Amino acid sequence: MIKVISANRALAEAVKLAKPQVIPVYPITPQTSISEYLASFVADGDLKAEYIRVESEHSAISAAVGASGTGVRTFTATSSQGLALMHEILFAAAGLRNPIVMGNANRALSAPLSIWNDQQDSISQRDSGWMQFFAENAQEALDFIIQAYKISENKDVLLPSMVCVDGFILTHTVEPVNIPHQEDVDKFLPTYQPKHAYLDPKDPMSLGTFTDPDYYMEARYDMEVAMEKAKDVIRKVNKEFEEVFGRKYDLVENYRCEDAEIILVAMGSICGTIKAVIDSLREKGEKVGLLKIIAFRPFPQEDIYQAVQNAQRIAVLDKNISFSIGGVLHNEIKAKMDVDASGFILGLGGRDVSPEDIINIIKETRNPTEPDKITWVGIKEEE
Amino acid sequence: MIEIRFHGRGGQGAVTAAEILAKAAFKDGKYCQAFPFFGPERKGAPVMAFTRIADDPIRRRYQVYNPDYVIVLDETILEAVDVLSGLKEKGKVLINSKNEIDFEKNIESYNIDATGIALDILGVPIVNTVMLGAFAGATNVVTADSIVDATKETFPGKIGEKNAKAVQFAYEKIKI
Numbered sequence: 335m336i337k338v339i340s341a342n343r344a345l346a347e348a349v350k351l352a353k354p355q356v357i358p359v360y361p362i363t364p365q366t367s368i369s370e371y372l373a374s375f376v377a378d379g380d381l382k383a384e385y386i387r388v389e390s391e392h393s394a395i396s397a398a399v400g401a402s403g404t405g406v407r408t409f410t411a412t413s414s415q416g417l418a419l420m421h422e423i424l425f426a427a428a429g430l431r432n433p434i435v436m437g438n439a440n441r442a443l444s445a446p447l448s449i450w451n452d453q454q455d456s457i458s459q460r461d462s463g464w465m466q467f468f469a470e471n472a473q474e475a476l477d478f479i480i481q482a483y484k485i486s487e488n489k490d491v492l493l494p495s496m497v498c499v500d501g502f503i504l505t506h507t508v509e510p511v512n513i514p515h516q517e518d519v520d521k522f523l524p525t526y527q528p529k530h531a532y533l534d535p536k537d538p539m540s541l542g543t544f545t546d547p548d549y550y551m552e553a554r555y556d557m558e559v560a561m562e563k564a565k566d567v568i569r570k571v572n573k574e575f576e577e578v579f580g581r582k583y584d585l586v587e588n589y590r591c592e593d594a595e596i597i598l599v600a601m602g603s604i605c606g607t608i609k610a611v612i613d614s615l616r617e618k619g620e621k622v623g624l625l626k627i628i629a630f631r632p633f634p635q636e637d638i639y640q641a642v643q644n645a646q647r648i649a650v651l652d653k654n655i656s657f658s659i660g661g662v663l664h665n666e667i668k669a670k671m672d673v674d675a676s677g678f679i680l681g682l683g684g685r686d687v688s689p690e691d692i693i694n695i696i697k698e699t700r701n702p703t704e705p706d707k708i709t710w711v712g713i714k715e716e717e
Numbered sequence: 718m719i720e721i722r723f724h725g726r727g728g729q730g731a732v733t734a735a736e737i738l739a740k741a742a743f744k745d746g747k748y749c750q751a752f753p754f755f756g757p758e759r760k761g762a763p764v765m766a767f768t769r770i771a772d773d774p775i776r777r778r779y780q781v782y783n784p785d786y787v788i789v790l791d792e793t794i795l796e797a798v799d800v801l802s803g804l805k806e807k808g809k810v811l812i813n814s815k816n817e818i819d820f821e822k823n824i825e826s827y828n829i830d831a832t833g834i835a836l837d838i839l840g841v842p843i844v845n846t847v848m849l850g851a852f853a854g855a856t857n858v859v860t861a862d863s864i865v866d867a868t869k870e871t872f873p874g875k876i877g878e879k880n881a882k883a884v885q886f887a888y889e890k891i892k893i
Binding site: 336451507 | 739740743748749750753755775779782
């Protein structure tokens with residue numbers, strides 16, 4: 335059924351369809367309506383889950399870790415400062431191999447205090463061992479949640495997933511979204527049956543024990559192997575998803591890249607605006623394409639190289655900043671492959687990105703004033 | 718692509734109006750998108766909301782800078798906000814006012830006493846659905862039937878019925 339709803343509503347509908355049994359969540363702008371929708375689903379009996387009203391995000395993720403440790407499907411959601419407060423336990427969740435799925439409404443980090451969108455919050459958790467998927471629109475928010483459970487719960491992966499939706503730009507925008515049938519989701523995503531370690535009073539064990547130097551490195555290495563294996567699992571899950579629901583996904587989305595001289599690389603909602611600009615430039619004969627990064631972790635370096643290798647120039651757009659080195663996506667692409675790429679920092683703290691901004695980025699990329707230059711888009715000069 | 722900007726004050730239902738308009742356009746077989754001006758909302762403060770309507774999927778994700786239509790829910794906002802900002806040439810303005818407002822030349826404007834209609838039919842001065850009925854009457858962007866359906870969906874039960882009546886009344890009143 336197609337309904338006109340926001341990405342937050344779409345995300346909550348996806349959670350309902352995935353039937354998690356425990357939902358510990360703490361509200362924060364612009365995630366709040368996710369926690370409200372889920373609370374009402376549970377209160378109305380439409381979702382049979384334990385909804386835990388915790389006192390902070392640190393508690394939310396801690397409760398999720400505990401619940402996931404008993405082998406049940408678990409969901410939480412947060413944003414910005416809330417995700418930062420979870421930082422300590424994010425590493426524990428990944429290290430304990432809890433297949434938790436989280437929705438993150440991407441929002442800037444304080445200070446200066448801002449409730450508006452950028453992607454600094456989730457990017458800053460890139461080393462936690464969580465997979466990260468960035469949605470372009472409300473439909474993807476829904477589709478990625480359902481697929482994230484299947485990917486996270488795969489025995490070769492067993493790592494948590496974060497589905498990232500741009501704050502306000504997606505979370506508070508309504509648009510048509512196709513909500514799948516429960517029977518189809520049940521078939522695609524059956525009840526979670528953990529095969530690894532989980533807490534069961536009939537078969538007692540300890541989780542999260544003290545690990546001496548003889549074992550710690552192996553545990554971390556196993557996570558690296560799992561993250562690498564996740565790439566094939568994601569492709570497999572994407573294919574199964576397409577067979578059931580008809581919508582096709584991959585680690586990256588290649589938009590008019592095949593013969594492109596200039597390729598823009600970006601993540602999240604900005605990709606919609608870029609596609610619209612590319613279509614209008616293509617009509618004028620300009621060969622421009624977009625490589626949309628859906629999976630930021632695991633990092634799809636092979637897919638990126640495959641797409642950009644024949645382009646003359648590359649522009650990487652970052653809604654984040656790692657001070658003194660530039661945008662994180664720009665740096666990772668530069669680190670992993672031998673390509674020249676211009677970097678652009680934009681849209682921080684909710685600064686709107688217009689089609690003119692994208693056109694200017696393409697101009698700068700075509701004739702760069704210096705190689706690998708990093709440009710702050712639309713920055714105001716000091717008066 | 719048609720872009721519509723709503724001006725109102727916090728609590729008057731501008732955001733809900735933008736969403737009902739999007740839902741109505743979808744019922745008419747169009748693609749749609751609606752969103753508030755991002756940020757905190759305070760009762761009484763000037764607010765904006767936006768609707769986009771198109772025959773193809775809508776991918777653009779930036780603010781509406783050049784609306785085709787402006788809908789003003791509160792006349793007093795004219796003192797605080799330039800409601801014509803960025804309005805396209807031949808753009809149209811629909812305003813809640815008892816009086817005809819003298820905008821710049823070349824701007825087609827419609828006025829309707831939405832507050833009066835809302836007080837009569839709804840018993841409260843909440844004008845968002847009245848203004849949508851008037852918008853359907855003044856333009857061919859969306860059908861009145863779809864506005865009525867989307868209104869009833871948004872407000873189930875008696876409140877929806879009353880609002881639907883208000884939509885219909887405003888539509889008939891202003892129909893071209």
